[in-house]
Amino acid sequence: MSQITYVNGKYLPHNKAFLHVEDRSTQFSDGVYEVIAVISGNLVDPQMHYRRLIRSLTELEMNLPMSVNVLHLNIKEVIRRNQLNSGLCYLQISRGSAPRNHVIPNLIKETVVITARHSEPNGGKGAKQGVSIITTEDIRWKRPDIKSVSLLPNVLAKNQAAQRGAFEAWLVESGEEEIIIEGSSSNTWIVSQSGQVITHPEGVKMLSGVTRNRIIDLARSNGIEVLEKPFTVTQAKTASEAFMTSTSSFVVPVIDIDGHKIGNGKCGPVTIAIQKLYNDFAQRSCGEV
Ligand code: PMP
Numbered sequence: 001m002s003q004i005t006y007v008n009g010k011y012l013p014h015n016k017a018f019l020h021v022e023d024r025s026t027q028f029s030d031g032v033y034e035v036i037a038v039i040s041g042n043l044v045d046p047q048m049h050y051r052r053l054i055r056s057l058t059e060l061e062m063n064l065p066m067s068v069n070v071l072h073l074n075i076k077e078v079i080r081r082n083q084l085n086s087g088l089c090y091l092q093i094s095r096g097s098a099p100r101n102h103v104i105p106n107l108i109k110e111t112v113v114i115t116a117r118h119s120e121p122n123g124g125k126g127a128k129q130g131v132s133i134i135t136t137e138d139i140r141w142k143r144p145d146i147k148s149v150s151l152l153p154n155v156l157a158k159n160q161a162a163q164r165g166a167f168e169a170w171l172v173e174s175g176e177e178e179i180i181i182e183g184s185s186s187n188t189w190i191v192s193q194s195g196q197v198i199t200h201p202e203g204v205k206m207l208s209g210v211t212r213n214r215i216i217d218l219a220r221s222n223g224i225e226v227l228e229k230p231f232t233v234t235q236a237k238t239a240s241e242a243f244m245t246s247t248s249s250f251v252v253p254v255i256d257i258d259g260h261k262i263g264n265g266k267c268g269p270v271t272i273a274i275q276k277l278y279n280d281f282a283q284r285s286c287g288e289v
Contacts (some may be wrong), residue, residue: 020097022100032053032062033149037282038086039086075114089116096108123251132255135233135257136172138174144207145202147207154184183246241269243274
């Protein structure tokens with residue numbers, strides 16, 4: 001079966017789905033996106049993703065060119081036409097196409113693209129065995145809380161990780177303190193030697209992860225204390241456990257940072273407990289949509 005992609009109201013064969021050459025997403029990264037997990041043909045936590053999408057659009061003075069309900073129906077239709085059971089839906093809204101000009105044109109209509117891709121849920125092998133990550137300087141712009149398609153620094157960081165045989169790059173704020181902000185495509189967590197689960201606080205410096213926020217709720221309502229406070233590279237390397245979270249991989253244990261073994265070099269009990277809480281939630285919640 002060929003892949004079907006939605007572009008501005010049309011469901012097209014993937015190899016015939018194109019943007020205009022002057023779409024502002026290609027010339028200025030002038031657009032935003034969301035990635036939503038699909039389990040058993042249903043979306044995981046869609047309302048949280050739509051809320052963040054509206055926020056990203058609002059921050060860039062863009063509009064969602066349809067209601068959230070219609071958007072949801074379109075995404076469901078892409079899932080149906082692709083017979084997607086398990087995988088990811090990618091949604092991109094760019095400001096639209098217009099003759100190239102930095103100044104934002106007045107009469108411009110947003111471009112909406114929705115694609116669907118099959119993949120293994122729950123992070124695959126890395127989620128079971130744990131992964132290695134590297135740290136690298138965070139060289140992004142000052143508004144990574146907006147989920148814009150401007151991802152070149154993230155791409156370079158992740159590629160640096162891949163070249164060093166690592167799964168992810170954790171981004172470090174420059175300065176003496178060496179604070180870990182988040183990953184190139186994930187949020188970052190440690191479990192301290194005293195058992196505190198710690199993740200960077202929300203704010204303009206990082207993306208407010210849908211998985212992160214759901215895990216904070218799940219952990220707290222299951223008696224696991226979570227602290228939202230900055231932690232350093234040294235604290236991460238000497239933590240008893242570390243892990244990362246994202247829509248595409250759920251909860252992935254980190255067992256090595258820059259070549260330093262974390263804890264005993266195996267997936268830790270707190271991480272495994274949180275992973276189970278989230279996996280169970282994802283299975284449960286996708287039945288409700
Ligand atoms: N931070 C960044 C930079 C990301 O790209 C992602 C993945 N979208 C995340 C965090 C995790 O966010 P979410 O749990 O919403 O996928």
